[in-house]
Amino acid sequence: MTVIPFPERAAVPHRGIVTICSMIATLMQALDNTIANVALPYMQGSLSTTLDQITxxxxxxxxxxxxMTAPVGWMAARFGRKNLFLACVGGFTVASMLCGIADSLTQMVVFRVLQGMFGAALVPLSQATMLDLYPIQQRGSAMALWGMGVMVGPILGPTLGGYLTDMYDWRWVFYINLPFGLLAMAGLWLFMQNTGHDTKLRFDWTGFAVLSLCLGAFQLMLDRGEQLDWFSSAEIVLELIL
Known part of the structure; x- marks a missing residue:
């Protein structure tokens, strides 16, 4: 039986640095899914809100x-993966800083929306980057290494958030992203290779609007259902219909 080897692939320059920067971006996004949870009581007092509002x-x-996860593939093809990656890491870092300086609930929610919008692309972009960096034979090990960032972030988030809140201030659960975001941006800008992009790609605005409405309503239903006693609430019923 003849074994057909995988075709050799030229080594990507600075692969290790780009790998580390991609993992930092992944870790930041994964971390922010849970790091703010333990700081909510402190935010509630600082921003003068009720328990329901602070959620x-x-x-x-x-x-x-x-x-914003849905259009990531289109944006990467339209603007180029490196350009989109840099914009998302930069936007996520700036949004983190704005969350740290917010002095009202309205500001905090707006800045968290921005943080979520920019952070949505970090995981799929870093995953695609890892697949580009490594040949087929090494992708299993590379993705296992990448997966550590995805798994460690949510686990580390509450512990790190509690430590920062207790030792310093709740605002540091957002400020902690600044040095890592700047480091990831610098590494990606200097060492990540440019990818091709098609400026003629058209975007399905109608489909995106419908998908956004459905996803938003479904996520709100899941997040607020227990708080509002599920289907005894008109809001939850409306979100289910949507």
Whole structure:
């Protein structure tokens, strides 16, 4: 039986640096899914909100991320993966800083929406980048390494969030992203290779609007269902219909 070897692939320059920067981006996004949870009581007092209101800090991020995950593939093909990656890491870092300086619930929710929108692309972009960096024979090991960032982030989030809140201030659960975001941006900008893009691609705005409405309503139903006693609430019933 003849074994057909995988075709050799030229080594990608600075592969290790790009791998580390991609993992940092993944870790930041995964971390922010849970790091703010333990800081909510402190935010509630600082921003003068009720318990029901402060949960929007979590809900807004999750809903925005769920909606903006859908067009990531189109945006990468339209603008180029490197350009989109840099924009998302930069936007996520700036949004994290804005969350840290927010002094009202309205500002916090708006900035968390921005954080979720920019953060939505970080995981799929970093995953695609890892597949481009490594030949087929090494992709299993590479994706296992990448998966560590995805798994460690949510696990580490509550512990790190509690430590930062207790030792410093709740705002540091957002400020912690700044040095890592800047480091990831610098590494990707300097060492990641450009990818092709098609400026003539058209976007299905109608489909995206319908999908956004459905995803947003479904995510809100899941996040607020228990709080509003599920289907005894008109809001939850409406979100289910949508």
């Amino acid at each position: 929007w800090v979590l809900t807004s991020y999750v809903v925005a991320a769920a909606i």
